[in-house]
Amino acid sequence: MTPMPAPGLSEAATATCIILIFLVPMAAAGLTLISVGLGRTRSASHLMMSSLAAISIAGLVYFVCGFSWQGYIGRPAHILSLSGSSWNWLASEHFFFRGLELNGSPASLAALLQMFAVGVAALIPLGSGADRWRLRAICGSTVILAGWTYPLFAHWVWGGGWLAQLGVNYGLGRGFVDPGGASCIQVTGGLTALAVTWILGPRRGKYSPDGMAPAIPGHNSVLILFGCMLALIGWLGLNSAGSILFTGGETSRTVLIAMNTMLSAAAAAITAAIVTAIRFGKPDASLTANGWIAGLVASSATCAFVVPAESVVIGSIAGAVVTMAVEWFELRLEVDDPGGAVSVHAIGGIWGILALGIFARFHGTVVNVAADSLRRAPDGSAPGQLLAQLVGIATLLGFLLPLTYGLNWILNRFSAFRVPPEGEGQGMDLYELGAGAYPEFVTHTDEFLPR
Amino acid sequence: MKFLGFLLLVAGWLLVLAAIVLLPAAGLRAVFVLAGIGVEGLGLTLAIRSHLIPREDKA
Numbered sequence: 038m039t040p041m042p043a044p045g046l047s048e049a050a051t052a053t054c055i056i057l058i059f060l061v062p063m064a065a066a067g068l069t070l071i072s073v074g075l076g077r078t079r080s081a082s083h084l085m086m087s088s089l090a091a092i093s094i095a096g097l098v099y100f101v102c103g104f105s106w107q108g109y110i111g112r113p114a115h116i117l118s119l120s121g122s123s124w125n126w127l128a129s130e131h132f133f134f135r136g137l138e139l140n141g142s143p144a145s146l147a148a149l150l151q152m153f154a155v156g157v158a159a160l161i162p163l164g165s166g167a168d169r170w171r172l173r174a175i176c177g178s179t180v181i182l183a184g185w186t187y188p189l190f191a192h193w194v195w196g197g198g199w200l201a202q203l204g205v206n207y208g209l210g211r212g213f214v215d216p217g218g219a220s221c222i223q224v225t226g227g228l229t230a231l232a233v234t235w236i237l238g239p240r241r242g243k244y245s246p247d248g249m250a251p252a253i254p255g256h257n258s259v260l261i262l263f264g265c266m267l268a269l270i271g272w273l274g275l276n277s278a279g280s281i282l283f284t285g286g287e288t289s290r291t292v293l294i295a296m297n298t299m300l301s302a303a304a305a306a307i308t309a310a311i312v313t314a315i316r317f318g319k320p321d322a323s324l325t326a327n328g329w330i331a332g333l334v335a336s337s338a339t340c341a342f343v344v345p346a347e348s349v350v351i352g353s354i355a356g357a358v359v360t361m362a363v364e365w366f367e368l369r370l371e372v373d374d375p376g377g378a379v380s381v382h383a384i385g386g387i388w389g390i391l392a393l394g395i396f397a398r399f400h401g402t403v404v405n406v407a408a409d410s411l412r413r414a415p416d417g418s419a420p421g422q423l424l425a426q427l428v429g430i431a432t433l434l435g436f437l438l439p440l441t442y443g444l445n446w447i448l449n450r451f452s453a454f455r456v457p458p459e460g461e462g463q464g465m466d467l468y469e470l471g472a473g474a475y476p477e478f479v480t481h482t483d484e485f486l487p488r
Numbered sequence: 489m490k491f492l493g494f495l496l497l498v499a500g501w502l503l504v505l506a507a508i509v510l511l512p513a514a515g516l517r518a519v520f521v522l523a524g525i526g527v528e529g530l531g532l533t534l535a536i537r538s539h540l541i542p543r544e545d546k547a
Contacts, residue, residue: 120509207508207517235539244541371540424518427525428504435501435528439494 050281051141053288057278058146061153064271065092065160070264071330072164072376075255075323079464080168082474087163087175092156094176095183099155104137105130107151107188109144110197110283122206124199128192147282151191154222154275155183161226164376165234166454169241169461172469174454181444182229190437191221195283200432203425210422211399213429216284216294217276217337219389224433225441227383230374232442236449239373241461250368253375258322265306265329272298272333280341290341297340298333301352305332308356316360327363327377328356334382335389342397351392355385387430394423490538496531500524 046054069088073081108114108128117124130136139145159179166175193200194215204212215221244250255261277294280286286294309328313321332352339351362380366372372379399419445454455461460468467473507520 122509203508208514209508235535239541246543370536421514424521427521428508431501431504431521431525431528434532435497435499435504435524439497442494 046141046143046146046281050288051146053291054146054278054281055141055149057274057281057291058150058153060274061150061157061271061278063267064275065153065157067264067266067268067271068157068160068164068330070260070267071326072160072167072378074257074260074264075164075376076167077253077464078256078475078478079466079473081256081466082472083172083465083469084163084167085474086470087170087172088160090172090176091159091163091179094179095156095159096152098180098183099152099188100134101184102132103155103183103188104128104134104148104151105132105188106185107192108196109147110195110201112144112196114192114197123202124206125197125202126193126199127189128196143282146278147195150275150278150282154218155187157271157275158187158222158226158229159183161223161378161382162230162233165230165374165378166237167375168465169237169455170233171452171454171456174448174452177448177452178229178233178445178454181441181448182225185444186229186437186441187221187225190225190433193432194221194429195279200425200429203428204419204421208421209425209428210394210419211425213425214284214342214393214397214422215338215390215429216280216286216341217272218279219334219338219386220429220433222275223334223337223382223386224390225437227379227381227386228433228438229441229445230376230378231372231383232438232445233454234372234374234379235442236445237455239371240375241458243373244371250371255323255375258326261323261326265326268330268333269299269302272302272336276337276340279337284341286341293345294340296345297343297348298336300345300348301336301339301355302329302332304349304352305329305335305356305359308353309360312357312360323377324360324363327359327381331355331359331381331385331388334385335392338386338389338393339396342393342399344398347396351389351396354392355388358388359385387433390426390430391423394426397422489534493531493534493536493538496534497528498531500526500528500531503527 073084076084106128108130113129114125115127115129159182192198200213202212203209273295276298277291280294306325306329310320310325313324332355335351335355359380362384363377366380503524504521507517511517
């Protein structure tokens, strides 16, 4: 079966898309500030430097080989024929963007968006490895993410791959649908964060033999909350541009997408604030911020295909689930994740993907190979959509998590992820960079840990 | 246990793939997809348990 050709964009749609794509780096800036704020003073500069390094390496590696694996709808790909159905499993573009006309075509816009989006995905694990993850290991792990794991899964979803084809090939709704990257960007980043956290182990003194896990609070809630506001701008661009390029959304739907994005984040933040106020007596700023981001993450999947009231429901559930998940991962599962990336991005993203299967109504053309050839229910529902979304989740957990864990585990054998104990005690800033972020403050002891 | 956990994760995913390729009936397919996700859940549980910190290493 030949993949359906990609839709053309009008000049106005192209211009809108470019403007929206230019907003995406704001998401990276926001996530960086949140990670830095949630980390400790003695690793702030290191985390900022690591973020810049991760964005740079992700962009470069994506340029070298990432796009050649990911491709775009209707472009060259490796296709297997299996029991009468075609399985598009890997793009076959040239390296270094060769053969890609950088002229505002949908493929070139997708490549531009992906250069920024892969940087966002690469930032997600940094908060989880804060205070102990070496800079050179971060760079190596980013190469794995931007060069292989991200493009591979993104091809399956956004490049006309087999997940997108589930609708045409097996009658599962419109195939796996994810306009804003809840799976490709957020869950991929979140599961990489989980793998990295497992490989690194917890921070020194995080878990005591008596079963206690003392809280190591973030050092700057102003950075965290300002990061949330910047992230909103980035997500508006990410969700809107993704919807136009990967699901064939009309530019007029940008209003609905932006509204849904904002409502989901708002509902999630307020729910997180209420839940923490009920549980701890006062609302918790860092968990509220986590709720806000979880709402944005969930909206990435659902933004284009639900009504605003449903977005509020989806965001509220995301906010409640994430506050529980943060505590659960930290206390029960002993996953020391200072930035809460696993809960926010992996759990929030999986909820978003699932929510699309539950709530989505497709009134426009959904482009992911399938779309127009499929029968449509009068109310816009797509039978089997939930199953398609479940197959996507199963792929993330059953394929992507073992793959990213295995590759990072091998990398750890060659270049140790974790700093030695003296480096951890000294702080990443001094140990790896030779200078701290706040030279006038002297806070280089384990001030929050029992002695 | 860690290896077994990841093996179960992959096995669950293969079960899901086999279900959508081999089973034409929607109901049966859904049951097997859910079963595959269940196997993945077991694998995830094992992977999580294998990463719990031994008591003597907590400090």
